[in-house]
Amino acid sequence: MEMKNKTKSVQSFQGLILALQNYWASQGCVILQPFDTEVGAGTLHPATVLRSLGCKPWNVAYVQPSRRPADGRYGQNPNRLQHYYQFQVIMKPNPVNFQELYLGSLAAIGIDMDLHDIRFVEDDWENPTVGAWGLGWEVWCDGMEVSQYTYFQQVGGLELDIVSGELTYGLERLAMYVQGVDNVYDLVFTEENKINGTPKVLYGDIFHQNEVQQSAYNFEYADTYKILEKFKFAEEECMALLELDIPLPLPAYEHALKASHLFNLLDARGVVSPTQRQEYIKRVRNLTKACASSYLNKENNTKEKAWKN
Amino acid sequence: MAELFIEIFSEEIPARMQLKAGENFSTLMVSGLKKEGLLCENIIYHTGPRRLVFKADIPLKSPNTFEEKKGPRVNAPEKAIEGFLRGAGLAKLSSASIKTDKKKGDYYFTKIEKKGLSSDQIVPEILVSIMNNFPWPKSMKSGVSSFRWVRPLKGIICLIDGKLIDCTIDNIRTNRKTEGHRRHGKGLITVKNFSDYCQKIENEGYVMISHLDRKNKILSDAKSICEVNGLELIEDALLLDEVSGLVEWPNVILGHMDPLFLKLPPEVIKLSMRTHQKYFAVKDPSSGNLSPHFIVVSNQTAPDGGAEIAKGNSKVLSARLSDAKFFQKEDMKFNLEDNYAKLNSIVFHKKLGSVRDKSERVALLATSIAPYLDADLEIVKKAAKLAKCDLVTNMVIEFTSLQGQIGAMYYAAQGGNKDIVKAIEDQYKPQGPSDNVPKNPVAIALALADKIDTLLCFWGIEEKPTGSKDPYALRRAALGVVRIILENKLKLNISNILEMAVSSRVNADPCLPELDPSIIDSLLFFIIDRFKVHLRDNGLRQDLINAVLQLGVDDLLSASNRIKSLQSFLSTGEGINLLSVCKRSGNILKAEEKKAKLPYGDVDTLTHKRSVELLNALIQARKNIVLEMRNESYSMAMTALSNLREPIDLFFDEVKVNDENLDIRANNLRLLIMIRDTALEIADFDAITG
Numbered sequence: 001m002e003m004k005n006k007t008k009s010v011q012s013f014q015g016l017i018l019a020l021q022n023y024w025a026s027q028g029c030v031i032l033q034p035f036d037t038e039v040g041a042g043t044l045h046p047a048t049v050l051r052s053l054g055c056k057p058w059n060v061a062y063v064q065p066s067r068r069p070a071d072g073r074y075g076q077n078p079n080r081l082q083h084y085y086q087f088q089v090i091m092k093p094n095p096v097n098f099q100e101l102y103l104g105s106l107a108a109i110g111i112d113m114d115l116h117d118i119r120f121v122e123d124d125w126e127n128p129t130v131g132a133w134g135l136g137w138e139v140w141c142d143g144m145e146v147s148q149y150t151y152f153q154q155v156g157g158l159e160l161d162i163v164s165g166e167l168t169y170g171l172e173r174l175a176m177y178v179q180g181v182d183n184v185y186d187l188v189f190t191e192e193n194k195i196n197g198t199p200k201v202l203y204g205d206i207f208h209q210n211e212v213q214q215s216a217y218n219f220e221y222a223d224t225y226k227i228l229e230k231f232k233f234a235e236e237e238c239m240a241l242l243e244l245d246i247p248l249p250l251p252a253y254e255h256a257l258k259a260s261h262l263f264n265l266l267d268a269r270g271v272v273s274p275t276q277r278q279e280y281i282k283r284v285r286n287l288t289k290a291c292a293s294s295y296l297n298k299e300n301n302t303k304e305k306a307w308k309n
Numbered sequence: 310m311a312e313l314f315i316e317i318f319s320e321e322i323p324a325r326m327q328l329k330a331g332e333n334f335s336t337l338m339v340s341g342l343k344k345e346g347l348l349c350e351n352i353i354y355h356t357g358p359r360r361l362v363f364k365a366d367i368p369l370k371s372p373n374t375f376e377e378k379k380g381p382r383v384n385a386p387e388k389a390i391e392g393f394l395r396g397a398g399l400a401k402l403s404s405a406s407i408k409t410d411k412k413k414g415d416y417y418f419t420k421i422e423k424k425g426l427s428s429d430q431i432v433p434e435i436l437v438s439i440m441n442n443f444p445w446p447k448s449m450k451s452g453v454s455s456f457r458w459v460r461p462l463k464g465i466i467c468l469i470d471g472k473l474i475d476c477t478i479d480n481i482r483t484n485r486k487t488e489g490h491r492r493h494g495k496g497l498i499t500v501k502n503f504s505d506y507c508q509k510i511e512n513e514g515y516v517m518i519s520h521l522d523r524k525n526k527i528l529s530d531a532k533s534i535c536e537v538n539g540l541e542l543i544e545d546a547l548l549l550d551e552v553s554g555l556v557e558w559p560n561v562i563l564g565h566m567d568p569l570f571l572k573l574p575p576e577v578i579k580l581s582m583r584t585h586q587k588y589f590a591v592k593d594p595s596s597g598n599l600s601p602h603f604i605v606v607s608n609q610t611a612p613d614g615g616a617e618i619a620k621g622n623s624k625v626l627s628a629r630l631s632d633a634k635f636f637q638k639e640d641m642k643f644n645l646e647d648n649y650a651k652l653n654s655i656v657f658h659k660k661l662g663s664v665r666d667k668s669e670r671v672a673l674l675a676t677s678i679a680p681y682l683d684a685d686l687e688i689v690k691k692a693a694k695l696a697k698c699d700l701v702t703n704m705v706i707e708f709t710s711l712q713g714q715i716g717a718m719y720y721a722a723q724g725g726n727k728d729i730v731k732a733i734e735d736q737y738k739p740q741g742p743s744d745n746v747p748k749n750p751v752a753i754a755l756a757l758a759d760k761i762d763t764l765l766c767f768w769g770i771e772e773k774p775t776g777s778k779d780p781y782a783l784r785r786a787a788l789g790v791v792r793i794i795l796e797n798k799l800k801l802n803i804s805n806i807l808e809m810a811v812s813s814r815v816n817a818d819p820c821l822p823e824l825d826p827s828i829i830d831s832l833l834f835f836i837i838d839r840f841k842v843h844l845r846d847n848g849l850r851q852d853l854i855n856a857v858l859q860l861g862v863d864d865l866l867s868a869s870n871r872i873k874s875l876q877s878f879l880s881t882g883e884g885i886n887l888l889s890v891c892k893r894s895g896n897i898l899k900a901e902e903k904k905a906k907l908p909y910g911d912v913d914t915l916t917h918k919r920s921v922e923l924l925n926a927l928i929q930a931r932k933n934i935v936l937e938m939r940n941e942s943y944s945m946a947m948t949a950l951s952n953l954r955e956p957i958d959l960f961f962d963e964v965k966v967n968d969e970n971l972d973i974r975a976n977n978l979r980l981l982i983m984i985r986d987t988a989l990e991i992a993d994f995d996a997i998t999g
Contacts, residue, residue, distance in 0.1 A: 079628065093452040096461070099320055103491075113492060115617040117607035119555060120358075121587075122323035124447065135449040135460065137321060142621025143586050143605065151449050151461070163451050182624075273654065 009110025013175050013189040013203060016109055017063055020087050020169065023108040024061035027101055029089065032062035037254050038261040041066050041127070042088030042168055046253055049130055051090065052155050052164040053292055054299045058092045063171070067261065069222075069268035072215030075208045078183040082214055083207070085171040094151060094165030102149060102167055106141070109178060116142050125150040125166075128281050129260050130288045131157035134166065146174050156292020157285070172203070218268045227262050227269075234259040238287045242294050249294035256287035310350065310366040311428060311470040314503040315436065317361040318487050320460040324358070324554030326446055328520060330459070331356035333444055335363055341435035346371035347428055353503075355518040358557055359463075360487075362518050364503045367432075367469075371425035380417030383407060390417070397421060429469050433476035433483075436467060440478050454479050464488070471502045489514020490558050492609050516557040524553040530561035531589060531604045538563060540602060541594040548583055555587065556608040562615040564588070564623045568601040570630040573637065574718050575599050580708050581629045586622065636703035645720050648698040655700055658781075660770045664697050666818060667762065671696065673813035675758035681801055684750035685728075692732035692755050695720060699733070713737050728752075739789050742846075746789075746796045757793055760786040761810045768832045769824050787839040794865050795843075802863045807833060840865055849876055856992040867941055874943035875992055883951050890957045891994040894981045897966060899995075901978060908975035912983070915976055919960045923980055926956040931987045938990055946991055957984065 010016045025031050035045040042064035043049065051058045064086050072082030089105075091098060099120075107113065120137035125148060127133070136150035148168040152160055172184050181187055185204030192200045238255035241248045263280045266272050272280060315338075322330065335354040342349055342365075349365035356362070380393035390402065397419045399405055405417045441456070448457040456462070456479035467474040467483045476483055486497045487506075493515030500506040510516045517523045528549060535542045540563075553559070570578065575590075575598070582588040582603055589604040605622045607615060652665035661667070672693035679689040699705045699716030708715070717734035721727075728751040735747035736755045747756045763786050767773065774783050794801055807829050814821055837858065844854050853875050862868045878884040901907060915921050930953050937946035960980070968974045988994045 094461075096452070096463075098461075115611050115613060116621065117609060117611075117618045118491075119608055120321035121555065122321075122325070135447060142618050143588075143625040144621065151451055153449055160450075162453050163449070177621075 009112075009178050011179060011188060012191050012200075013171070013187050015191075016171060016175050016178065017085075017087065019109045020105060021061065021063075023105050024089055027059070027091075029059040029061040029091070032060055034062060034064050037257045038067045039064065039257055040068055040129075040260065040264055042086035043127060043132070043166065044130065044257055044260070045088065046250065048088060048090050048164075048166065049132070049155060049288070050249075050253060050292070050295050052092060052152050052160065052166075053158060053296045055162055056092075056299070057162075058090060058164070061087070061089045063087050067264070069214075069218035069265050072211060072218050072268070074215040075185070075204075075211040078185070079173075081172065081184065081207070081211060082218060083210060087167075087169040087171050089167040090164050092164035093162045098165040099149075102139070102147070105167075106146070109174070111141060111178070120149070123148065129284045130155065131285050131292070136166075141177065144173070144177060146170070146177065156295075157289040158292055158296065218265060222265050222269055224266060224269050224271050227265050231259055231262040231266070234262060235283060235287060238291070242290050247294045247298070249291050249298060252294065253288070253291040256284065256291050259287060260284045311369050312468075312503055313349075313363075313365050313367050313428070313432060314466070314468045314506065315361075315363045316464075316466040316487055316506065317440070317462070318464040318466075319359060319458060319462045321358050322356075322361075322459050322554075324551045326459060327356040327358070327554045328550070330443075330445070331361055331520075334361050334439065337439045337443075338363055338435065339365065341439060342367060342428075342431065345431045345435070346374070346425065347431060356520055356554075357516065357518055357523070358555060360516075360518065362506075367428050370427050371431060373425050374423045375420040376423060378419050378421055380405060380419065382414045382416045384414070393417060429472065429474050432467065432469060432474055436465075436474075437476060437478055466500065466506075468500070468502060487514070490516050490609070493558055517559070520550075520553055523556065523559050524549055527553060527556075527559050527561055527606050530559075531606075534561055534563050534604070535591055538602070539594070540591045540600050542604060543579070543590040543592055545583065545589060548587065548589060552587055552606045556606055558609055560607045560610045560615060562605050562607055562619050562622075563591075564603045564605050564619045564626070566601045566603060566623055566626055566630070570627070570634070571599060571601055573630060573633055574711075574714070576711055576714055577633050577637075577704065577708060578630065580711060581633060582626065584710075585629055586626060588622070588626070633704065633707070636707055640702040640704055640715075640719060641722065644723055645695055645698045645716060645725070648701045649694060651701040652697055658766070658770075658772075661766045662818070664700060667766075668694060668697050670766075670813050670817040671755070671758045671762050673817050674762055674810050675754045677809040677813060678757055678801075678806065679750075679754045682750040682754055682799070684754050688726060688728055689732075689751050689754045691726070692729040692751050693758065695725075695729060696733055696736050696755060696759070732756075739792055741785070742788070746793045748797065753793060753797060753799070757790060757806070758810075758813075760790050761806060762813070764790075764832055764836070765807070765810045765814065765824070765829075768828050768835075769822070773831075773835070783835075784839060787836045788843060790836060791840045791843050791865060795869055798866055800864065800866060803836060803865060804833060804863050837862060840868075844869060844872060849873065852996060852998040853879070853992070856994065856996040859993045859996055860989070870941065871943050871991070874947060878944065878947040878951075879997070883954070884947070887951045887954050888994060888997060890954060890961070891984065891988050892997075893961065894957065894984045895995050898978070898981050898985060907982060908978055909982065910979065912976050912979045914972065916973060917964050919956070919963045920977065920980060923953075923956040923960045924983075926953055927980070927983045927987055931983075931990065934987060934990045943991075950988060950991060953984070953987070 010019050021031050032047050039045065045062065045064050047060050047062065051060070065083060066086050067083050069082050071080050073080045095101065103113070103118065106118065119140040121140055123136065123138040125134050125136055132152065132155040134150040134152040138145045139147040139149055146169065150166045152164045152166055154160060172187065175187050176184060179187060185202065185208055187203035188200050189203050189206055190201040192198065234255045238252045238259065241252035241255065263284060267277065331354045335352060339349045339352060347367045349367055352365040354363045378397050381389040394402065399419060405419045407415050408418050409415050445459045448459055450457055451461040462479055462481055464487060465478060465481055465483045466485055466487055467476065468485060473485055474483060486499050488494060489498055489510060495513050498509045498514050500509060507518065510518055517526070531542050578599060579590045582590050591600050591602040591604060592598060593600040603626065605619070607618050611618055652668060653663050655664040657664045657667045672690050675689050675693045676686050679686050695716065699712060699719065702715060704715045705712050713734055713736055717730045720733055721730045728749060731749045732752040732755045735749065735752040736759050738744055738756060739746045747753050764783055767781055767783055772781065811824060811829065841854050841858065845851055849872050853872050857868055857872045857875060879888060898907065912924055915924060930949050933949035934946045937949060964977065966974070966977045968977060
């Protein structure tokens with residue numbers, strides 16, 4: 001039970017990101033940057049949804065800012081944010097030692113697994129807006145969920161022939177755990193700058209105002225009429241791009257994501273009744289499903305590495 | 310005999326599936342081997358988070374079997390006979406036997422011996438077939454393989470008497486190595502046989518393979534830790550089972566929480582601990598109240614004695630309970646009734662309107678039922694209006710299973726009427742066969758109305774339970790209606806209640822489509838069916854249930870009492886004798902009925918003394934029975950019926966029923982009809998089988 005080479009736990013938010021990036025880079029993952037359209041979760045990045053389709057192997061890790069307008073609390077709740085970060089890993093096909101690799105990542109951020117109790121607790125993941133589901137676990141560290149671990153079985157309504165292993169780390173929560181902090185705004189984002197003596201930068205210094213203002217926008221000022229129009233526009237644009245003689249599933253998918261985010265905004269404004277809710281989710285799902293089919297179609301018809309010429 | 314030992318090693322199996330999986334694996338293995346002629350003995354199986362373990366003693370070889378091969382007739386052409394000999398592998402005709410068949414003529418036949426197979430040939434085939442078709446509730450593919458298992462499969466050990474049985478499933482080849490506990494285990498473990506495995510997996514692997522052993526350890530450690538600290542564990546069998554499926558090396562730790570959280574309702578604290586965190590709650594033995602502690606079971610021992618683990622878990626619990634406190638504070642800014650308008654926004658069912666619509670129907674029905682329960686109309690109405698108001702509170706949105714309890718708590722806190730508080734709390738009861746039924750009249754009215762309304766609504770849109778599918782728990786609702794009536798000894802006519810429900814439905818919302826009368830019949834039938842199941846589960850005989858219920862039933866309480874009296878009556882010698890004479894007379898009538906129409910009508914001339922005696926006895930008995938039945942003194946009615954035994958016996962002994970004189974015969978038959986009709990006042994004795 002002795003453990004050699006104990007890693008010192010990472011004591012800043014950016015240190016956490018860097019440690020995870022380095023770790024997964026050393027496992028041969030492509031390190032991507034965030035996707036530039038608003039999404040509700042790291043899974044929605046095309047590097048996950050679209051790349052998990054088809055037969056090509058793919059390993060990737062990236063940070064994804066995620067937006068859930070309804071979770072905004074005007075910067076007053078110590079745990080809830082309408083904008084937060086997820087760290088996402090996809091390995092396709094999932095390697096046989098994916099669990100061990102995952103545990104290695106916890107060691108890499110300095111969690112001492114002799115002292116802390118890590119558990120894989122059943123949690124089957126499902127995202128109805130992208131027609132996706134998989135089996136896996138919530139990973140608990142001393143009773144706290146630190147990651148979501150999933151073996152994708154279906155994406156975009158399509159059964160997968162090659163299964164991807166997906167990991168999602170909720171970065172703020174993980175950082176709070178590692179830093180032993182109770183309020184997200186107290187997280188150390190960047191440690192003190194010894195070159196010019198700038199004091200350490202806290203999460204709140206960077207994001208508190210953003211939470212206050214965005215919450216006001218999400219709950220009070222977002223113009224529901226215009227958003228509804230935008231939703232319709234995104235929906236139409238998505239379908240139009242897929243119906244071209246030579247369909248364009250990549251831009252179409254961006255519009256499906258926009259529609260998804262606009263729906264979340266409408267939901268936060270409280271103008272969506274439960275019945276309508278199901279209806280909107282279905283509309284977004286139809287878009288993502290159509291994008292997935294079109295993407296896969298193109299992928300199957302494109303000659304291997306044709307882009308090189 | 311040889312020892313067959315199998316370990317299936319995988320990534321973490323969901324706790325709720327483990328026990329069933331172990332049982333299924335064992336059953337499939339044993340029955341698969343049996344089909345091949347290998348009978349298992351000394352079967353042992355174990356399950357845990359990452360493994361299924363099976364061991365049995367099996368024969369080394371399956372027995373030889375004989376297959377009978379039928380040949381041509383003895384006088385068949387030579388070619389046919391030659392073909393038969395070739396096919397059966399016989400050298401000469403004299404090796405075949407001849408079987409006689411009078412109809413078709415004699416023919417040749419022979420027995421072909423099939424040699425038994427060795428168990429190491431049989432086992433891999435069965436193992437592969439079981440694993441390829443294993444009944445997991447949910448299974449998955451992994452990597453590039455199309456093999457499905459509950460989570461990725463990592464290794465298989467299969468040994469017969471220590472010899473490795475070679476087979477490959479999903480690119481995994483059987484071997485004799487396994488892994489122990491993730492952190493405590495000391496590398497791969499190589500095993501010789503089952504006892505070697507048991508010893509090494511525990512001592513080197515730090516894995517307790519037996520679910521029961523883990524369970525016992527957790528329970529006894531938890532109790533003793535509590536005792537040492539002057540506390541008492543609140544036992545929870547379901548949670549214990551679940552937790553035992555989450556750990557390979559259980560380690561029980563006592564955690565602390567901020568005593569300020571004890572201001573929350575105990576149910577909220579317990580639920581938060583149980584469902585979100587899988588902790589056991591702990592109470593103070595002197596006061597019986599929750600104590601600011603919890604028991605967490607970790608999957609490992611830690612060098613600091615678990616201090617960090619306890620601290621971490623306590624922090625997570627605090628965050629959960631802070632949320633609950635926040636919810637409670639927000640909710641209590643309003644009175645419960647303020648939520649009524651918001652019930653519009655919750656869909657009860659897309660074809661059945663909102664929860665508010667439901668509340669209005671339930672209020673009308675509950676007030677119609679109230680007079681039969683001596684419950685105050687205004688109180689019942691108010692209770693029905695408040696009943697669902699907690700569904701829009703933050704607390705119930707977070708802890709759905711506390712619906713009713715939360716509403717009751719808030720209403721009590723705002724100083725509401727005690728009967729209403731009780732009714733809100735008990736409206737969903739009984740939730741299962743072991744849950745209590747409501748006892749307070751206001752609560753009964755509400756609970757009955759809620760369930761009947763739900764049943765009627767779903768019947769109206771043809772959403773009835775089918776087979777194992779009952780998504781709206783309608784069977785439970787109907788059983789609830791039955792139990793509330795029986796256990797409170799309520800004299801309620803179930804058909805009348807359904808009629809009241811129909812009119813409440815129309816009055817609450819005239820726009821709802823009218824219900825076809827067949828729907829109400831079908832619902833009544835369904836409730837009666839649940840009633841029968843309930844009686845049977847309580848040890849009443851199926852044939853007696855049918856014998857009484859065939860006469861029609863509206864009043865469940867009296868029907869149930871009647872069946873009970875009948876069953877105890879028929880367990881006496883007197884009852885058995887009476888049943889046999891009733892049956893005898895019934896059989897005669899049935900036989901005569903086949904020949905000609907029975908001579909219905911009044912008895913006129915009777916000549917034999919015994920016939921006259923029987924007639925008088927019948928007239929008297931019937932009068933008594935009708936009277937006793939009306940008073941619901943069922944055992945008295947049975948006694949009155951059993952008084953007929955002697956005159957019937959004497960009648961059968963001395964009177965010839967099928968007299969040559971047709972007039973006498975007709976009157977005798979009329980007496981038998983009278984016996985049947987008299988018995989029918991109590992039950993249909995023909996339907997009794999025993």
